[in-house]
């Protein structure tokens with residue numbers, strides 16, 4: 248658990264044990280593979296197997312369904328550790344939890360019994376909202392679920408689905424239509440073996456290259472009625488609730504990758520000699536290190552603050568969740584870039600990990616709502632209704 252940025256973080260003894268287990272696996276297995284899976288753009292199945300062997304999916308499944316959940320604070324410490332080691336692995340793991348969130352929070356006991364236990368056996372999950380014309384403006388999605396006497400008939404094409412080609416189960420937001428009327432959005436549970444489901448375009452990405460990002464195509468996909476989560480057409484509230492919960496996860500991912508770049512920069516600056524002394528002894532570099540550490544600390548404290556609100560049971564934390572994501576992702580872009588600067592020309596080359604970290608950090612400013620969208624959420628919070 249020893250780590251400058253973990254000072255003062257309060258976890259239970261069980262949580263500390265999980266964090267230490269994750270730290271150990273990150274050091275021995277997940278971290279050492281990060282460069283290779285990035286270079287080869289290869290899905291890190293070995294890492295997912297390790298995550299399943301130690302039962303990490305249990306952390307987001309309620310006890311009543313066989314899981315062993317932890318506090319949001321512990322959860323974010325764990326995501327941050329995984330992201331320090333391999334941001335692609337961290338996002339694949341987090342995305343499985345994102346898939347489960349609507350089921351855990353809004354599903355019936357029967358739906359939880361039906362869908363959650365498979366994750367304890369290692370199923371991968373995905374969550375899908377985005378369509379080619381509906382990104383930030385997610386409400387403009389066109390995919391439909393039309394109610395029939397046999398269930399819902401689903402048609403549509405979704406883009407940019409993390410684990411789209413590897414997941415077993417998907418939580419997919421769709422427009423519900425009944426008797427010729429559009430009721431609104433709802434999340435549906437769709438499994439990859441359902442007739443009418445297929446994988447679409449796979450993206451070639453700048454960063455988090457070991458995680459896969461693919462489209463999914465739903466063509467007259469017949470889904471049983473009990474695969475709709477919540478009240479038909481009232482799922483926009485679920486979507487907003489989900490985003491409030493997931494944004495701190497992305498913030499923790501950003502902090503993790505920034506910290507990894509920071510540690511690499513500190514280590515390099517303590518070794519590299521120019522003008523007869525270690526470059527960390529040049530005040531220009533020392534000031535950069537100081538600013539990087541301060542930025543990381545500020546962003547991480549913002550992440551811990553929203554985690555505390557959530558652990559204390561506050562329900563109104565949307566502004567704080569967006570602030571944490573905005574601050575952490577902007578910080579990660581800056582800190583990873585500075586880490587390259589400290590490495591000079593070597594930082595720009597693939598022998599050193601910081602160039603991957605800069606590429607891996609960029610996505611945190613984009614998914615689960617871009618930085619501009621976070622500012623809209625925060626700004627709206629303080630706008631009085633007149």
Ligand SMILES: Cc1cc2nc3c(=O)[nH]c(=O)nc-3n(C[C@H](O)[C@H](O)[C@H](O)COP(=O)(O)OP(=O)(O)OC[C@H]3O[C@@H](n4cnc5c(N)ncnc54)[C@H](O)[C@@H]3O)c2cc1C
Pocket residue numbers: 342374375376377379381382383384406407408409410452455460610613614615616617618619620
């Ligand atoms: C690697 C990767 C993984 C992803 N994983 C998933 C996933 O698992 N599931 C899923 O559903 N989606 C996923 N996404 C999609 C992601 O959430 C969207 O890309 C993101 O929400 C932005 O949408 P967009 O790309 O269509 O950009 P747009 O919405 O078209 O935005 C383009 C630009 O305009 C700005 N902009 C838009 N509206 C406004 C406004 N009102 N005011 C000011 N600026 C604005 C944006 O900030 C951005 O800078 C993923 C994307 C990537 C790249």
